[in-house]
Amino acid sequence: MKTISTISGRAVPVVGNDIDTDRIIPARFLRCVTFDGLGEHAFEDDRRQLTAAGKTHAFDDKRFTGAKVLVANSNFGCGSSREHAPQALAKWGIDAIIAVSYSEIFFGNCVAMGLPCLRVSVADSEAIQAAVVKDPAAQVTVDIDKLEVRIGGQTWKAQMGAGHRQQFLTGQWDATSELIAGLPEVRATAKKLPYVSSFA
Amino acid sequence: MSSRTLFDKVWDLHTVRTLPSGQNQLFIGLHMIHEVTSPQAFADLRAKGLKVPFPELSVATVDHIVPTENQARPYADGLAEEMMVAISRNCREYGIRLFEPGSGKQGVVHIIAPEQGLTQPGMTVACGDSHTATHGAFGAIAFGIGTSQVRDVLATQTLSMSRLKVRKIQVDGRLKAGVYAKDVILHILRKLTAKGGVGFAYEFAGSTFSAMSMEERMTVCNMAIEGGARCGYVNPDQVTFDYLKGREYAPTGENWAKAVAWWTSIASDGDAQFDDVKTFRAEDIEPTVTWGISPDHGVGVAESIPAKESFTSDEWATIEEAYQYMDLKAGQPIAGVAIDVAFIGSCTNGRISDLREAAKVITAHGGQVNAKVKAFIVPGSEAVKLAAEAEGLDKVFTAHGFEWRNAGCSMCLAMNPDKLKGRQVSASSSNRNFKGRQGSPSGRTLLMSPAMVAIAALEGKVSDVRAVLGKAAAKPA
Ligand code: SF4
Numbered sequence: 187m188k189t190i191s192t193i194s195g196r197a198v199p200v201v202g203n204d205i206d207t208d209r210i211i212p213a214r215f216l217r218c219v220t221f222d223g224l225g226e227h228a229f230e231d232d233r234r235q236l237t238a239a240g241k242t243h244a245f246d247d248k249r250f251t252g253a254k255v256l257v258a259n260s261n262f263g264c265g266s267s268r269e270h271a272p273q274a275l276a277k278w279g280i281d282a283i284i285a286v287s288y289s290e291i292f293f294g295n296c297v298a299m300g301l302p303c304l305r306v307s308v309a310d311s312e313a314i315q316a317a318v319v320k321d322p323a324a325q326v327t328v329d330i331d332k333l334e335v336r337i338g339g340q341t342w343k344a345q346m347g348a349g350h351r352q353q354f355l356t357g358q359w360d361a362t363s364e365l366i367a368g369l370p371e372v373r374a375t376a377k378k379l380p381y382v383s384s385f386a
Numbered sequence: 387m388s389s390r391t392l393f394d395k396v397w398d399l400h401t402v403r404t405l406p407s408g409q410n411q412l413f414i415g416l417h418m419i420h421e422v423t424s425p426q427a428f429a430d431l432r433a434k435g436l437k438v439p440f441p442e443l444s445v446a447t448v449d450h451i452v453p454t455e456n457q458a459r460p461y462a463d464g465l466a467e468e469m470m471v472a473i474s475r476n477c478r479e480y481g482i483r484l485f486e487p488g489s490g491k492q493g494v495v496h497i498i499a500p501e502q503g504l505t506q507p508g509m510t511v512a513c514g515d516s517h518t519a520t521h522g523a524f525g526a527i528a529f530g531i532g533t534s535q536v537r538d539v540l541a542t543q544t545l546s547m548s549r550l551k552v553r554k555i556q557v558d559g560r561l562k563a564g565v566y567a568k569d570v571i572l573h574i575l576r577k578l579t580a581k582g583g584v585g586f587a588y589e590f591a592g593s594t595f596s597a598m599s600m601e602e603r604m605t606v607c608n609m610a611i612e613g614g615a616r617c618g619y620v621n622p623d624q625v626t627f628d629y630l631k632g633r634e635y636a637p638t639g640e641n642w643a644k645a646v647a648w649w650t651s652i653a654s655d656g657d658a659q660f661d662d663v664k665t666f667r668a669e670d671i672e673p674t675v676t677w678g679i680s681p682d683h684g685v686g687v688a689e690s691i692p693a694k695e696s697f698t699s700d701e702w703a704t705i706e707e708a709y710q711y712m713d714l715k716a717g718q719p720i721a722g723v724a725i726d727v728a729f730i731g732s733c734t735n736g737r738i739s740d741l742r743e744a745a746k747v748i749t750a751h752g753g754q755v756n757a758k759v760k761a762f763i764v765p766g767s768e769a770v771k772l773a774a775e776a777e778g779l780d781k782v783f784t785a786h787g788f789e790w791r792n793a794g795c796s797m798c799l800a801m802n803p804d805k806l807k808g809r810q811v812s813a814s815s816s817n818r819n820f821k822g823r824q825g826s827p828s829g830r831t832l833l834m835s836p837a838m839v840a841i842a843a844l845e846g847k848v849s850d851v852r853a854v855l856g857k858a859a860a861k862p863a
Contacts, residue, residue: 203701209821209822214801217463217469219425265820266799267514268533269533289581291530299534364406365405365542365544368403368405376413381506386641
């Protein structure tokens with residue numbers, strides 16, 4: 187399985203707290219039976235509104251085209267559990283996310299897809315966004331092993347739970363095969379549960 | 387062992403083993419499936435040649451994309467039709483029960499599972515939908531999950547999860563007239579914020595919750611997720627058992643007593659230890675309305691829209707964004723804000739007791755839906771629809787100018803034809819007021835109780851339901 191330890195590439199800043207999954211991928215794009223083609227609709231409504239107001243969303247900004255690292259602020263990905271949200275970001279080209287905090291379901295979805303999400307302080311999220319805006323062509327390195335974000339000579343400390351970090355580094359982020367390996371014990375657990383075995 | 391919370395007991399019982407990542411492999415006792423978050427999971431099972439070892443522990447329905455007006459197949463929306471075809475085929479192929487429209491058991495997934503007696507105390511419940519927290523009302527530990535995890539549950543009946551901390555939210559006292567379960571949770575969200583619960587399970591405890599019906603408890607637990615908590619629950623008690631007795635999938639005969647004994651045993655111990663405790667007084671809770679773009683942006687109906695300075699400075703940018711998006715100003719009273727659409731329904735407030743409250747308020751008011759407002763009522767399930775019609779509630783609604791629809795999620799997230807248009811403002815009994823949530827990218831949502839939605843529909847603006855309830859009480863019989 188694929189190990190994930192560092193991601194390097196250009197970055198795109200998406201500024202704002204509490205950016206929910208309805209904004210990342212509006213519900214009308216959930217009418218689908220595959221995740222293909224979601225990438226182009228990431229942040230679609232936010233983008234359209236800014237365009238209408240004569241402004242440009244970072245996902246429409248040519249300077250950030252082809253970015254691999256998304257830099258956000260607090261409580262990113264709150265709201266609906268739709269995996270369509272991280273899938274849309276991944277299909278757009280995002281390979282890693284840096285933010286102050288994430289909603290738990292969004293974070294879990296990202297782990298299951300092999301999309302690492304690192305945490306940084308409020309000040310550092312803003313500093314990294316500023317550095318990216320200043321030099322959009324700069325290579326940003328997200329280092330899961332050292333838990334750092336590096337741009338040029340600058341380094342910021344990042345965090346990720348030890349278990350998740352290990353999952354990425356050892357390539358065990360896709361839990362399915364590990365869960366399947368436990369099936370005999372799963373059956374034993376089921377037998378012990380009164381509502382499955384005794385009074386169902 | 388004593389001093390344990392319900393969360394601890396249920397978690398330990400369902401822990402299969404510790405995974406190399408340090409997370410737990412957690413057994414899921416009830417898995418619910420719907421048409422939006424499952425097709426990719428089934429496709430992945432097929433691609434990997436995986437089987438479903440416990441198909442009897444999953445149950446499926448269709449709710450998000452189902453039209454609430456014309457339900458004739460094939461649906462006018464080709465994409466929606468394709469999703470319907472996919473879920474039927476997937477359920478057939480893997481031997482999973484599917485409650486389809488017309489079966490009498492279809493509806494919003496979080497409404498039908500309790501209704502059928504599928505959700506029971508002490509279970510672990512998962513569904514590819516964040517409002518799975520609803521099922522915690524029964525003393526179950528219920529998680530919303532993403533599509534990859536839906537695949538994991540199908541393939542193994544387990545999830546890889548990290549244990550949560552438990553915060554007790556203690557509310558004591560009697561709610562004032564015109565204050566509903568929805569107001570209780572909107573009040574809690576306002577005080578603890580939308581991200582205050584990250585890392586926690588919420589235990590809702592105290593005399594206010596003990597006095598609530600199961601339907602009211604479901605409304606509260608439903609929105610625990612809006613506070614950042616991964617799940618919320620109420621300890622099971624006689625109210626829970628009375629609700630379950632006689633439901634189709636509830637235990638029967640001699641199993642009933644066994645079940646009740648076990649259900650009772652899994653409640654939190656009297657001296658259970660919590661990671662955190664927050665307390666509220668029921669008397670302090672007012673009918674609450676959200677004014678902004680996050681469910682924690684609530685105010686009492688008699689209050690004004692708060693100044694940004696009343697929030698912590700890291701929230702100011704969001705608050706400014708909310709004023710601008712909603713076109714509301716700090717200091718402006720929330721009462722009187724004009725609405726264009728009124729929606730009663732959703733897994734938060736689409737149950738029979740919600741419809742009864744709405745009908746009561748409408749009757750007490752006596753007027754018609756305001757000429758500028760489109761108002762519609764969407765029962766949460768086919769069973770709720772039948773029950774409402776048997777009581778004549780549909781007649782009350784239509785006589786006063788409300789549309790009466792078929793069961794589904796409808797304008798809670800507007801994946802079906804029910805949508806806001808342009809900058810319309812809706813008074814909604816649903817759970818999310820995010821930008822663009824109700825189908826128009828620039829549409830605006832004010833969350834409130836069904837009774838408050840009903841009164842807003844009649845008045846054409848946000849209004850205090852207590853004025854009407856007071857009038858009704860004062861009127862000679
Ligand atoms: S009613 Fe709304 S929140 Fe509930 S399941 Fe449907 S879309 Fe989700």
